[in-house]
Amino acid sequence: MDYKSYLAERVQIDGVTKEEIAETIALPPDPALGDYSLPCFKFAKILRTSPVRIAEAVAASYPADGVISEAKAVNGYVNFRVDRKGYAEGVLSRIEKEGPLYGSSKEGEGKTVCIDYSSVNIAKPFHIGHLSTTVLGGSLYRIFRRLGYHTVGINHLGDYGTQFGKLICAYRRWGDRAEVEKGGIHAINALYVRFNEEADEAMENEAREYSRLIESGDREANELFDRFKDITLRYVKGIYERLHITFDSYAGESFYLDKMQPVIDELKEKGLLEESRGAQVVDLEKYGMPPFIVLRSDGASLYGTRDLAAAFYRKQTYDFDKCLYVVAYQQNLHFKQLFKVIELMGKDWAKDLVHVAYGMVSLEDGAMATRKGRVVWLEDVISRCVNKAKEILAEKNPDLANKDEVAETVGVGAVVFGALYNSKIKDIVFSYDKALNFDGETSVYVQYTCARAKSVLAKADGAKEGGMLPPGDAEFELIKALGAFPEAVVQAAKTYEPSVVARYAVDTAQKFNKFYIDCKIVQAESEELRAFRLRLTRATLTTLAAALSLLGIGVPEKM
RNA sequence: GCACUCGUAGCGCAAUUGGAUAGCGUGUCAGCCUCCGACGCUGAAGGUUGUGGGUUCGAUCCCCGCCGGGUGCACCA
Numbered sequence: 001m002d003y004k005s006y007l008a009e010r011v012q013i014d015g016v017t018k019e020e021i022a023e024t025i026a027l028p029p030d031p032a033l034g035d036y037s038l039p040c041f042k043f044a045k046i047l048r049t050s051p052v053r054i055a056e057a058v059a060a061s062y063p064a065d066g067v068i069s070e071a072k073a074v075n076g077y078v079n080f081r082v083d084r085k086g087y088a089e090g091v092l093s094r095i096e097k098e099g100p101l102y103g104s105s106k107e108g109e110g111k112t113v114c115i116d117y118s119s120v121n122i123a124k125p126f127h128i129g130h131l132s133t134t135v136l137g138g139s140l141y142r143i144f145r146r147l148g149y150h151t152v153g154i155n156h157l158g159d160y161g162t163q164f165g166k167l168i169c170a171y172r173r174w175g176d177r178a179e180v181e182k183g184g185i186h187a188i189n190a191l192y193v194r195f196n197e198e199a200d201e202a203m204e205n206e207a208r209e210y211s212r213l214i215e216s217g218d219r220e221a222n223e224l225f226d227r228f229k230d231i232t233l234r235y236v237k238g239i240y241e242r243l244h245i246t247f248d249s250y251a252g253e254s255f256y257l258d259k260m261q262p263v264i265d266e267l268k269e270k271g272l273l274e275e276s277r278g279a280q281v282v283d284l285e286k287y288g289m290p291p292f293i294v295l296r297s298d299g300a301s302l303y304g305t306r307d308l309a310a311a312f313y314r315k316q317t318y319d320f321d322k323c324l325y326v327v328a329y330q331q332n333l334h335f336k337q338l339f340k341v342i343e344l345m346g347k348d349w350a351k352d353l354v355h356v357a358y359g360m361v362s363l364e365d366g367a368m369a370t371r372k373g374r375v376v377w378l379e380d381v382i383s384r385c386v387n388k389a390k391e392i393l394a395e396k397n398p399d400l401a402n403k404d405e406v407a408e409t410v411g412v413g414a415v416v417f418g419a420l421y422n423s424k425i426k427d428i429v430f431s432y433d434k435a436l437n438f439d440g441e442t443s444v445y446v447q448y449t450c451a452r453a454k455s456v457l458a459k460a461d462g463a464k465e466g467g468m469l470p471p472g473d474a475e476f477e478l479i480k481a482l483g484a485f486p487e488a489v490v491q492a493a494k495t496y497e498p499s500v501v502a503r504y505a506v507d508t509a510q511k512f513n514k515f516y517i518d519c520k521i522v523q524a525e526s527e528e529l530r531a532f533r534l535r536l537t538r539a540t541l542t543t544l545a546a547a548l549s550l551l552g553i554g555v556p557e558k559m
Numbered sequence: 560g561c562a563c564u565c566g567u568a569g570c571g572c573a574a575u576u577g578g579a580u581a582g583c584g585u586g587u588c589a590g591c592c593u594c595c596g597a598c599g600c601u602g603a604a605g606g607u608u609g610u611g612g613g614u615u616c617g618a619u620c621c622c623c624g625c626c627g628g629g630u631g632c633a634c635c636a
Contacts (some may be wrong), residue, residue, distance in 0.1 A: 029579055039578050041616055051616075077618085118618070121636080158636065279634050288562075296634045303636050332563060333631055360630075396598065412563060423563075427629065434571080438598065440584040441572085448598045456595055491575075503573070506583085513599065522595045559598080
């Protein structure tokens with residue numbers, strides 16, 4: 001039940017609509033004040049009365065009922081207190097009904113969201129900088145799906161460009177089949193790095209020639225390229241598996257090569273294309289932006305051209321209601337240009353394209369530099385976090401069965417959570433000290449809380465679980481938190497911020513731990529109270545697991 | 560130079576999008592395991608929300624100026 005609209009329905013203020021009242025209803029800063037509040041200041045002008053008086057009038061005229069137990073005016077606010085039993089029953093029964101899918105809604109029914117994320121480059125290993133787009137996109141995918149949207153996860157592979165000519169050239173000169181098979185993506189990357197260090201004029205020319213050969217469909221060049229692509233995909237799929245990330249499409253840049261021409265033709269038809277310094281561009285000066293280059297002066301396409309074709313293809317293929325691009329804010333201008341060009345082409349769906357921008361990752365000694373070896377590989381971060389989890393488990397829970405499995409869940413969870421906990425726009429300075437610290441506001445805290453709850457439920461050993469008693473303060477604070485989950489999911493989707501869910505999980509875990517310290521559960525004073533508290537414990541567990549699952553993080557049985 | 564963006568406790572970040580006494584974690588200090596998991600909990604200390612104006616009953620949030628950091632600004636992605 002939606003208490004805000006319930007209250008709005010029953011509060012009468014002349015000249016103010018229900019919607020306005022519903023929008024104005026807020027949560028008091030201190031639960032001691034009440035559960036919901038209505039600040040009356042903005043109504044004072046319309047009614048030409050003091051807010052204090054309005055609040056008093058609203059409180060006095062509020063019809064008492066079984067849902068709201070109190071309406072009290074305080075300094076221009078009306079503070080409402082809900083009937084705790086009724087509220088608690090509503091929250092708990094919804095959680096019990098929806099289970100692991102708690103927070104579901106019909107908001108997205110019949111709507112499709114495309115999400116472009118992770119987008120790996122062929123022949124380049126994942127470093128810590130790729131983590132954000134991967135887990136942000138993966139989480140948004142789950143969040144939108146929870147809200148009933150049909151979701152399409154797209155890995156827009158970087159599988160086209162002059163770098164592959166260089167790679168083939170390097171492989172021909174220094175490479176070795178067995179070595180590449182054995183060394184995998186890092187061996188390939190080493191070849192590419194070496195090319196950039198050592199290539200002379202002749203090699204550059206050779207590389208250009210190989211690029212041409214790939215494009216013209218030369219068998220040998222393409223076989224090599226496909227092998228590099230294959231090795232890359234095998235490698236990233238291993239990482240995606242550990243991070244619980246999935247995609248519905250791996251259509252990358254090369255996929256759109258034969259789909260650009262119609263879009264270019266349409267640009268021409270609409271008189272948007274013009275020549276400038278030898279290149280074909282869309283002039284955006286009117287909009288305060290540099291021109292959008294469609295074709296280079298040598299006639300070749302650019303990544304923007306491929307992005308343009310991809311947008312049209314996605315609209316055609318998926319008929320999306322929204323298409324998200326989870327890409328770092330460095331590309332702000334590029335997406336602004338891209339979206340503007342599509343708008344200028346008269347496509348009303350340009351408004352449905354969203355650049356979900358996030359901050360950059362650097363290291364303590366400055367920006368990452370692959371060439372200088374100043375780089376943190378994602379797989380190293382994962383394995384170090386999992387090893388750390390293993391160490392802690394060995395120390396704190398030496399008798400634990402399936403230690404490796406639990407360490408994987410805990411360690412990987414910490415990596416993912418660390419990338420999702422703060423607002424996505426914030427820059428991150430990566431350090432192992434921080435990444436390996438599992439204290440405080442982390443997934444480990446939430447997982448620990450779950451393990452604690454599970455342990456309590458196990459200890460109850462089949463005792464009666466259920467029923468309802470008037471909740472005390474700690475119990476009710478927890479219940480309110482549990483009830484806030486669906487709203488948090490909606491908020492996360494609306495702002496494209498999985499951090500809302502991550503913070504929700506920590507906040508709710510804190511509330512549970514307070515409840516746990518304050519209230520005896522298994523050893524409650526009466527059987528009824530124990531049954532109720534066990535019910536509350538189980539609902540918390542369901543909710544925390546639901547929240548973590550939206551982030552792609554699991555919950556171990558014990559840890 | 561222009562555009563975008565960030566600036567909140569020593570450090571890392573929140574603040575329900577304009578609401579009440581600005582919160583949480585970490586770090587420091589002092590406590591709590593012969594009561595269900597101490598990877599936990601309680602308390603103390605720590606703030607002129609970068610700065611100066613403006614709008615408003617009310618500003619961390621909106622507007623303008625300034626200071627500081629980051630990013631981008633034509634054929635790379």
